[in-house]
Amino acid sequence: MVSIELPAGYGYVLLSSVSTFAVSIWLSMRVGAFRKRASVPYPFEYASASEIAAASPSAARAKTLFNCAQRAHQNFNENHPTALGALLIGGLRFPLLSAGLGAFWAVNRVAYAVGYTSGKEGGKGRYVGIGWLLAHYVLVGVAGKSAWDLAML
Template identity: 60%
Template sequence: MVTITISPDYGYVLAAAVSTFAVAQWLGMRVTPFRKAAKIPYPYEYASYEQVQTASPERAKAMILFNSAQRAHQNFNENYPVALGAMLIAGLQYPKAAAILGAVWSVNRVIYGWGYTQGLEGGKGRYYGILWMFAHFGLIGYAGTSAWKIINM
C-alpha cells in the first residue's frame, strides 16, 4: 500500500485551481454583452457564416466579436478538465511547479479571452495569451511524472 503525504505547499495548488473557477465565470459572463450587441438570440451558439456575410458592416463586426468571445469560452471549456486534473495530480509531487504553472495558465486564459475579442483579423489577438498552452503541456508533463513516481514508490 502506498501512502501519499500531501505537502503544505499543496495549498498553493488548490489556490491556483480555485483561480480557474473565477476565469471560467469571467469568460462565461463576458459572452453576454457580445451576444446582445450582435443580436444573436438564445439558443444559438454562434452567428453563422451566412449571417455575418449578409449583415451590415457594423453588425457583422458585432457578430464576429460575439463569435470570438464565444470561441474563447469554448476553447477554455475544451482544455479546462485536462488542465485542472493535471494541476491537481502534478501538485502531489511538484506543488510549487504545479501552482506556478496553474497560475500562468489562468492568467493567460484571461489574456487569451481578452485578446480574442480585440477585433484583430482571424482572432489573432488570442496569441497574446499563448503562454497558457506552454503551461498546459507543462502541467501534463508534471502530472505524468508524478504518476510515474507514485507508481514506483
C-alpha cells in the same frame, strides 16, 4: 481506509485551481455581454457566416466579436479538464511548480480571450495569451512525473 498526506504548499495548488473557476465564470459573463451586443438569440451558439455577411458593418463586427468570445470560451472548456486534472495530480509531488503553472495558465487564458476579441483579422489577437498552451503541456508532463513517482513508491 486509505489516507493521503498532502505536501506542504498544496494549498497553493488548490488556490490556483480555484482561479481557473473564476476565469470560467468571467468567460461566461463575457460571452453573455458579447451575445447581447450582437443580438444573437438563444439557443444559437454562434452567428452564422450568412448572418454576418447580411448585417451592417457595425452589426457584422459585433457578431464576429461574439463568435470570437464564444470560441475563446469553448477553447477554455475544451482544455480546462486536462489542465485542472494535471494541476491537481502534479501538485501531489511538485506543489509550487504546479501552482505557478496553473496560475500562469489562468492568466494566459484571460489574455487569450481578450486578445481574441480585440478585432484583429482572423482572431489573431488570441496569440497574445498563447502561453497557456506551454503551461498546459508542462503541467501534463509534471502530472506524468508525479504519477510515475507515486507508482514507484
